[in-house]
Amino acid sequence: MIGLVDCNNFFASCERVFHPELRTKPVVVLSNNDGCVIARSNEAKALGIKMGVPFYQVKKFVDEGKLHVFSSNYTLYDDMSKRVMSVIRGMVPRIEVYSIDETFIDVSGVENIYQLGLQLSARVEKWTGIPVSVGLAENKTLAKMASKFAKKYKGYHGCCVIDTPERCEKALRLFPINDVWGIGRRMIKQMNYYGVHTAYDFTKWNRSRVQREFGVTGVSTWLELQGIRCIDFEPSVAKKSITTSRSFREEITDFESLSAMVADFAALCAKKLREQHGRTAEIVVYFRTNTFRTDQPQYSNVAKVELTVPSSDVRELVTAATTGLKSIFRKGYAYKQAGVVVTNIVNGVIPIDLFDPVDRVRQEKLLQTLDKLRGKMGDRMVRVASQGDCSGEINRKYRSHCYTTNLKEIIEVKIM
């Protein structure tokens, strides 16, 4: 059996851990630049606030004192996520972290899985303050479905198990097709056109029709819904590409500012690369003007820079990204977004190249020293000169403190 552990309203729940007085209040978390809503507590959902709405549309609730709002604080969420995953890791044989707020668990060989699910849910909440929903079933698609039942119905106490054909059919009949994992916008449109409204309706199709309409991915979802395992359990796979990108609060027109941002993105990519012990030989830089504005000339472009030897050296990555940017930058445009992608990531031993002018072993020692420094002093204290300090470019009006990762922002306990 496979399980899915899903944190409820994760970002909002993280904020609540440090604001217990908001435990029963409507809370939302905003995207970068405070642009739109990306997480909502149940009470905020009850107010009718939809996922992804622009903040200005719900600001009236805040002004009326009916809604509490936070800018996103990914440093905090990352750290809370690691804590949640570590509690879970200690209770099951294998886990596959799927996203910041979800992990699959392998529970094969466990005798009483329902008992385990309940214990998991209780312990994660007790030890981290984050409520979770657990779904257990034969494969990932059904486990996802089970976790949604666990979240929706209080009677499950945080854990729903789909373990018999009868339970499976009952669940499929109750489950809307648009909530099925792997069925997106395009497929939903087609499904509705053909009169498919529940997961059960879909399972009644024959295989060749599914193949014809939705291809191989459609077939594997269709099979999984019928209890056949198609999507493998893959514990801790290293990422194949890493992206760092941002929209800017105010559009950027000059090369120097854009270049400083891009250098920063490259540095962040280098950091993420080193965390997974990977190196890259290909750095992609891209940018675009504001596509929502019709009154300005539009320009977007992509540049690819290849390194002769795969590297995770922040200096090499920053240089490459800057070179790429130079080759495509044009004056006279107002840039709204930019990003750096590193792809073709390789992991493992340092490659030896006879013609490589750089002493890779010495370089690695320096980089490890920098990693340690960063760990002690924070990312913004240890930078490549060209990064500049662009912390002011991004709006974070309602940001909470980094309670768990920054000594200066740690919670103070006062004894009265």
Next chain:
DNA sequence: TCTGGGGTCCTAGGACCC
């Protein structure tokens, strides 16, 4: 006036080769 920031996989089509 405001519109996220990450990822993965599949497919179609072009270039090139035999």
Next chain:
DNA sequence: TCTGGGGTCCTAGGACCC
């Protein structure tokens, strides 16, 4: 000069996920 079927590799774009 035109005629053919296939194969591989690469890329861009789409679709999906959170």
